[in-house]
Amino acid sequence: MTSILVVGSVAYDTIETPHERRERVLGGSASFFSLAAAQFAPVRAVGVVGDDFRQEDLDLLAIHGADVSGIVRATGRTFFWAGRYHEDLIERDTLITELGVFADFRPEIPPTWRDTPYVFLANIQPDLQRHVLESMTRPALVVLDTMNLWIETTRDALLDVLGRGDVLLVNDGEARLLTGERSLARAATAIRELGPAWVVIKKGEHGALLFGPDVLLAVPGLILNEVLDPTGAGDTFAGGFVGSLAAAEARADSPAALFRRAMLDGTVAASFCPEAFGVEGLLAMNAVAREERLERLRFMMSP
């Protein structure tokens, strides 16, 4: 069976919403991604944690299908983030960012993992993303994320790595910042000219857009009764999206059909995230629950 490599952060998050506060829950892009992607295919996670990291949190990822032997334990503190959400549960303020051991993170890919066909590089520094790609032996699909910080501070390195990617996943603000285009259509075109044949623009509760060769697809967010904590929904989307593509290898569908389906699977996965704090909502995911939401999503999209 094909597998998926993810390189990203493993973190503890303290999250405040207008109604609740949770201390040091498991977070980080690699955690959310792994739990979602492992629904579809085996995941190989590369990251770093500190000596304060709870073994039970590594076990949680492992039990759900992630090989965590690429998550190294370093001396120091685990990446810690604290944030406070506004009343709308969308806007948030960062209260604390302590990089800890993540500050010196230099991902080393275990030799037996270098031929992993599906690669997801979460929003780590672009030079590190390039370093990972240079370790890999011809991956079938490279999916990149990034963030405002790298667009603003390490633009050249980001452009270099973009030229090596097949898919860029960004949110609407990042797409606009990266390209200077207010129109998402123009932004997507500009990004595709930088390298990735496919661009996914994530819009939070409003869903996501896919731009690719002869493809334009808008998928709405599932309508949720309860939003407790949206942290990690974007990485969870990425996990469902890349997982779906990896699991689809055997299918005879066209690339366009596979990518369309991946958008639905990403949206369904992301819908589990905000229903609880940290990664807790993702633990309710299974094939039956995903299928039920996939049907709801298709119903919502039926004109």
Add this chain to the structure above:
Amino acid sequence: MTSILVVGSVAYDTIETPHERRERVLGGSASFFSLAAAQFAPVRAVGVVGDDFRQEDLDLLAIHGADVSGIVRATGRTFFWAGRYHEDLIERDTLITELGVFADFRPEIPPTWRDTPYVFLANIQPDLQRHVLESMTRPALVVLDTMNLWIETTRDALLDVLGRGDVLLVNDGEARLLTGERSLARAATAIRELGPAWVVIKKGEHGALLFGPDVLLAVPGLILNEVLDPTGAGDTFAGGFVGSLAAAEARADSPAALFRRAMLDGTVAASFCPEAFGVEGLLAMNAVAREERLERLRFMMSP
């Protein structure tokens, strides 16, 4: 052929965007609505203008299919609004609001119009909305709009008129303010308990949601290359939406199918609006151009 009654504002707007400024262009909810709805069925417009109103602007509405004999001319100035859009072309600040003759507007429905089957009440004061409904003889469909001001200042009157409506069209912020529910699913349920069987929640460039009996539909906004001025897009959506329902009378489709189609027609109509200032973008609408965009929209929604 069935016809549509609209009661709303007819205005002059001065609009500033980061790139351009236009003075005293034709605006107002009844203007945008009429131009869109008249694509589908004859429109009867009720409103008031001042002695500064240009005859050519009334002629423009009339030429495009609106009977403007319900727009009375009063002594004084036409409703005037000036606003400035931010860089995102979404957020805006109101610079000037001069109600002029609109301050004393008390819509009187011409006797021969009282049996108009389709009624759209734009976001005028709820007591005026009720007054119009009390003039009408059993309309087939009553569609209501409202706004933050009325939700906050005339809530009881609004609740009364909601009990008489079939469809409420609001934006996401208004739906949340009206119900106190952050979840749009819960907000729509709460609104439906107040009266309207159907609720449309407009989300600007992110599209619109339809909630109704056994129906939940998410329609994305069409992806536009150029956004010059989004003023009036919501009323234009309403025009396409109500127009579609009025034109569908002869069709044998189920209510759910008709409302789904109306969501698409509303979205297509609204897409013409931001491409130029004021109502100018709407003048590019015709059956061929709408059909082309309807196909694009269906393509964007095909999973």
